[in-house]
């Protein structure tokens with residue numbers, strides 16, 4: 001029997017999304033999610049797709065990402081899809097920070113693990129979770145290839161003019177301080193899918209991708225290659241996010257230290273976990289914010305206004321970076337679902353080319369689709385991202401020989 005299945009683990013700071021796929025035709029055999037890892041009320045949601053068996057949800061104490069993967073393995077085994085299956089060809093892992101070392105998907109060995117570990121200081125919320133998933137998967141199936149697919153890889157094509165901060169070069173190089181960018185697997189997938197939606201090859205189009213999830217980032221993609229992105233050394237720079245501030249004057253940090261007496265760790269927590277939408281209005285879920293705006297809540301409206309203002313600035317900036325823009329694509333939880341965000345982000349930008357048709361924008365669908373009126377100079381699209389499929393495809397390409 002040839003092994004054609006790939007298990008994909010997308011480990012976030014407090015969650016794991018996973019999918020088991022058969023790569024002969026990219027069908028999903030099971031999908032699931034472990035949430036609130038290490039917190040009160042952790043839970044697992046598992047859906048086998050093989051014989052139409054329904055979703056199983058249970059609350060289980062899950063202390064860390066190692067325990068999470070063990071629970072996932074148990075669920076898969078109950079459906080006869082366990083990690084011991086000879087049909088499993090590889091396990092693909094999303095790894096958030098690959099620094100400058102990794103520009104391609106990479107089969108994981110001890111040296112690769114050591115490098116991912118060395119990068120923890122620049123991805124403290126993400127790389128430790130990714131490492132724990134990899135180590136646990138290796139312990140469960142030491143014989144199986146494990147592949148790392150890096151969020152940073154797609155952005156390694158950025159020119160130095162976009163990748164460097166304007167700080168002393170020797171200091172920057174000594175500490176590898178530069179702009180790496182994240183969500184690259186999504187930006188790559190969505191920019192290609194947007195080209196396909198336009199009936200073009202990726203090399204023929206320039207696309208602005210807006211990945212708006214809990215973490216959020218924008219990228220400018222010229223002829224299939226990333227030329228700029230909004231996240232930097234870490235996933236803190238750029239857009240306003242669910243709990244992260246995005247861009248601020250770096251002097252805010254000195255001010256909070258000197259005048260506010262705050263420690264480095266306190267400021268780190270403030271900017272990564274207590275800022276963005278949640279810091280501005282107490283909610284980080286765009287559904288809840290939208291509901292509050294409808295009720296006339298002024299704090300929610302202000303938070304939304306700040307979120308949209310930043311988004312608009314990046315869209316304008318990337319129009320300038322690209323010169324010619326063929327499409328703007330919205331993706332991830334907010335981008336795919338929040339018509340209000342899409343409408344507001346592009347309102348008033350018609351002179352630059354993009355336009356949104358209100359009726360098309362209001363349609364709810366899981367399909368990639370255009371929401372701009374026919375003949376718009378810049379197409380506007382909603383393109384569901386699929387990081388797991390992209391990771392599975394890249395993983396299988398490395399092991400299928």
Ligand SMILES: Nc1ncnc2c1ncn2[C@@H]1O[C@H](COP(=O)(O)OP(=O)(O)O)[C@@H](O)[C@H]1O
Pocket residue numbers: 012212213214215242284285286287332333334337338
């Ligand atoms: N129907 C919806 N309307 C508006 N926003 C939504 C909707 N569904 C999900 N979201 C937003 O998507 C976010 C999660 O996006 P997702 O891409 O799954 O993020 P992440 O991968 O960072 O966890 C939620 O926090 C919520 O704000």
Ligand SMILES: CC(=O)OP(=O)(O)O
Pocket residue numbers: 012013096126151182183213214215216235
């Ligand atoms: C890199 C990053 O911000 O990832 P996420 O959106 O999954 O938190």
Ligand SMILES: [Mg+2]
Pocket residue numbers: 213214
């Ligand atoms: Mg995400």
